[in-house]
Amino acid sequence: MNIQIRKxxxxxxxxDQSGGNDLKNTQGPSSETKKTDWPLWEVFIRSRQGLDHKxxxxxxxxxxxxxxxxxxxxxxxxxxxxxxxxxxxxxxxATTPDESGELYEPAEDKIYRYPTFYKLPDEVNQx
Amino acid sequence: MNSLIAxxxxxxxxxxxxxxxxxxxxxxxxxxxQDIAITNIxxxxxxxxxxxxxxxxxxxxxxDGTAANPASEDSLAYLRTxxxxxxxxxxxxxxxDWAQTVLRQFFFSQYQYLLFQQLQFSKDEQIAAIAAKSIKxxxxxxxxxxxxxxxxxxxxxxxHDRMEKAMNELWAYTGEMxxxxxxxxxxxxxxxEIKKEWDEKVRQVLEEATLTLPPxxxxxxxxxxTGGKNGIHTEYMGHLLAELQYMQRAYPGCEW
Amino acid sequence: xxxxxxxxxxxxxxxxxxxxxxxxxxxxxxxxxxIRQISQHAHSEIVGMLPEGNxxxxxPTLKRKQxxxxxxxxxxxxxxxxxxxxxxxxxxxxxxxxxxxxxxAKYSSIFNYPTLTWADIGAIxxxxxxxxxxxxxxxxxxxxxPYARAMVRICKEESFHQRQGFEILLTLSKGSKEQKEMCQDxxxxxxxxxxxxxxxxxxxxxxxxxxxxWKIKRKSNDELRQSFVDMIAEQVKVxxxxxxxxHLKWNEERKHYDFGEIDWKEFWNVVKGNGPCNKxxxxxxxxxxxxxxxxxxxxxxxAEKRKARQKAx
Numbered sequence: 031m032n033i034q035i036r037k038x039x040x041x042x043x044x045x046d047q048s049g050g051n052d053l054k055n056t057q058g059p060s061s062e063t064k065k066t067d068w069p070l071w072e073v074f075i076r077s078r079q080g081l082d083h084k085x086x087x088x089x090x091x092x093x094x095x096x097x098x099x100x101x102x103x104x105x106x107x108x109x110x111x112x113x114x115x116x117x118x119x120x121x122x123x124a125t126t127p128d129e130s131g132e133l134y135e136p137a138e139d140k141i142y143r144y145p146t147f148y149k150l151p152d153e154v155n156q157x
Numbered sequence: 158m159n160s161l162i163a164x165x166x167x168x169x170x171x172x173x174x175x176x177x178x179x180x181x182x183x184x185x186x187x188x189x190x191q192d193i194a195i196t197n198i199x200x201x202x203x204x205x206x207x208x209x210x211x212x213x214x215x216x217x218x219x220x221d222g223t224a225a226n227p228a229s230e231d232s233l234a235y236l237r238t239x240x241x242x243x244x245x246x247x248x249x250x251x252x253x254d255w256a257q258t259v260l261r262q263f264f265f266s267q268y269q270y271l272l273f274q275q276l277q278f279s280k281d282e283q284i285a286a287i288a289a290k291s292i293k294x295x296x297x298x299x300x301x302x303x304x305x306x307x308x309x310x311x312x313x314x315x316x317h318d319r320m321e322k323a324m325n326e327l328w329a330y331t332g333e334m335x336x337x338x339x340x341x342x343x344x345x346x347x348x349x350e351i352k353k354e355w356d357e358k359v360r361q362v363l364e365e366a367t368l369t370l371p372p373x374x375x376x377x378x379x380x381x382x383t384g385g386k387n388g389i390h391t392e393y394m395g396h397l398l399a400e401l402q403y404m405q406r407a408y409p410g411c412e413w
Numbered sequence: 414x415x416x417x418x419x420x421x422x423x424x425x426x427x428x429x430x431x432x433x434x435x436x437x438x439x440x441x442x443x444x445x446x447x448i449r450q451i452s453q454h455a456h457s458e459i460v461g462m463l464p465e466g467n468x469x470x471x472x473p474t475l476k477r478k479q480x481x482x483x484x485x486x487x488x489x490x491x492x493x494x495x496x497x498x499x500x501x502x503x504x505x506x507x508x509x510x511x512x513x514x515x516x517x518a519k520y521s522s523i524f525n526y527p528t529l530t531w532a533d534i535g536a537i538x539x540x541x542x543x544x545x546x547x548x549x550x551x552x553x554x555x556x557x558x559p560y561a562r563a564m565v566r567i568c569k570e571e572s573f574h575q576r577q578g579f580e581i582l583l584t585l586s587k588g589s590k591e592q593k594e595m596c597q598d599x600x601x602x603x604x605x606x607x608x609x610x611x612x613x614x615x616x617x618x619x620x621x622x623x624x625x626x627w628k629i630k631r632k633s634n635d636e637l638r639q640s641f642v643d644m645i646a647e648q649v650k651v652x653x654x655x656x657x658x659x660h661l662k663w664n665e666e667r668k669h670y671d672f673g674e675i676d677w678k679e680f681w682n683v684v685k686g687n688g689p690c691n692k693x694x695x696x697x698x699x700x701x702x703x704x705x706x707x708x709x710x711x712x713x714x715x716a717e718k719r720k721a722r723q724k725a726x
Contacts, residue, residue, distance in 0.1 A: 067507045068188070068713060070500065087566075088497045089190055090506060092308070092712035093719065099301055100190040103197050104490055108570070126436055173475075180469050180478075183485050184462035185697065187705025189493050196486040203479050210475070231474045255708045311718065312711025319707070404473035404531060411588055413473040413531070413581075 163340035169209030170244035176202035235405035256319040263302035310366025332381025432558035455495035456520035525688030532599035538578015556628035611638040
């Protein structure tokens with residue numbers, strides 16, 4: 031195979047200037063990708079006892095066991111004593127940005143939910 | 158050399174040589190996540206090797222305080238010849254494909270797990286401490302490798318065939334784990350018990366993986382290769398050490 | 414909402430330093446620019462494992478072996494974070510990787526230079542990671558949220574990479590005559606390629622302007638390169654070594670170091686595929702991917718089987 035590739039640094043060089051490789055001659059393996067593409071998982075990690083699980087990132091794994099082990103390898107290389115959740119990304123339902131108004135703005139009016147709403151005498155103000 | 162030193166070196170060599178082999182995958186794994194996983198195992202093993210070498214170093218220097226060149230973890234790893242290394246033949250074999258790598262890891266981790274379970278109660282405090290610390294890592298290696306054995310054995314026709322082939326390559330090197338060398342006999346290790354449990358656990362996993370042992374193994378008549386523990390290695394070992402030791406041999410006596 | 418309005422809102426967000434998140438509206442060109450930049454960055458991490466990986470089996474001490482292994486593993490992790498960030502833009506990792514293997518996508522040219530001696534591992538840590546960090550610190554403030562978060566994580570983890578490289582060279586610089594020579598030789602070979610890492614001059618870098626406007630990039634190539642030179646020109650004194658540039662000189666007026674012109678012919682040559690290791694690097698990545706295919710298939714098949722069995726039970 032006579033394939034030379036075109037290299038860039040972080041997107042600095044435009045496609046037409048890079049040359050060195052006739053794309054028509056390359057055979058992309060893209061035709062047979064479906065079967066081996068492992069699903070994407072989202073990883074949530076409790077970094078310390080007493081803390082919430084926090085979204086750490088994502089990874090690919092064939093099944094849940096593998097996803098948990100990978101999460102340990104990938105996202106806890108520098109931590110100990112963690113708890114890990116993984117969930118296949120396709121099961122995550124999310125708000126869309128257009129809805130964010132109706133979801134969050136009503137809460138802005140409910141100032142009585144915030145502790146600062148209540149004026150207390152200085153003696154007990156640490157409450 | 159007393160038995161404790163020889164035994165400690167044996168434990169260290171096993172870990173170092175398998176670490177060296179596994180590290181060959183770094184940058185070349187079948188998928189990014191697994192590249193990271195096998196490198197993690199390699200890192201754990203080199204950590205274990207260093208702990209055992211450092212202990213061996215103190216034992217050697219203590220027993221021979223007058224030596225002109227005191228031993229160090231690096232002199233033990235980099236300046237002994239292949240005849241002095243005491244690792245199992247199993248760990249020095251080339252990686253082969255992913256099937257062979259994970260099957261070898263499974264055989265070894267299952268053995269190491271059972272061994273360290275005993276060693277953590279050893280009267281030798283250092284050995285006990287290193288074993289106790291390492292057993293957490295080894296449990297993970299065991300889980301990871303047994304899951305891969307099952308996945309590949311029960312995956313596709315190709316992966317199944319590759320696992321059977323790996324089995325035929327490796328099985329004859331498993332017997333050495335349970336044949337105590339001279340220096341092992343003085344250690345409080347119940348090889349027979351380890352072998353029994355190992356057989357049982359391995360069979361369970363292989364069954365789930367829909368894999369079969371080489372036919373003759375049922376009658377116990379498979380020839381088992383031995384010798385590594387006493388410094389009689391495969392031809393692969395010299396090449397492995399030539400690479401591993403290159404810098405220390407080419408530039409003796411330097412700080413790095 | 415009309416596209417013009419969306420674009421206006423988008424540009425306002427950028428100006429107010431509000432991060433763009435995956436589901437937000439964004440101009441198609443912004444999406445493409447991010448895919449290009451993040452995936453090139455990811456490929457650079459992965460291909461970058463190879464030159465250093467070349468010395469894992471031969472590292473001179475157990476401690477150095479352990480550190481190097483951990484470092485190369487970190488790079489795999491960083492590649493993974495970055496591939497994940499590209500996936501939030503609607504392109505799968507497999508597609509991205511196929512683009513690398515087919516030659517369509519690019520990675521940093523620096524990794525097409527060979528690691529010939531152990532000192533190269535030190536020089537890569539000090540110079541190449543040093544140059545990368547200058548870039549990456551800037552990128553923690555990039556406008557696309559997932560990219561910025563990946564960069565924060567990466568910068569945190571990379572902090573030891575440059576230090577370990579410098580420490581390797583420092584040890585060599587205090588060592589035997591051969592070690593000192595090895596050290597200087599590695600600096601000589603890696604200095605210019607690491608300056609090239611910052612890309613063409615601003616005037617020759619057409620993508621830069623738009624990227625700056627969108628705050629994907631926040632500093633120009635030449636600015637970043639200058640701050641790198643200023644840093645390294647001081648650090649090299651600690652090593653008692655010299656940088657291979659006769660024009661390197663402190664400029665009191667500019668309060669910066671002046672330095673010589675990069676050999677742009679070499680730069681474009683390597684970019685165009687004629688670097689010393691272009692072919693080997695790509696071959697190695699392709700080989701790993703092709704030989705791993707049956708493994709990925711088997712794991713996927715097994716996962717399917719298990720699911721089917723669980724359903725049946």
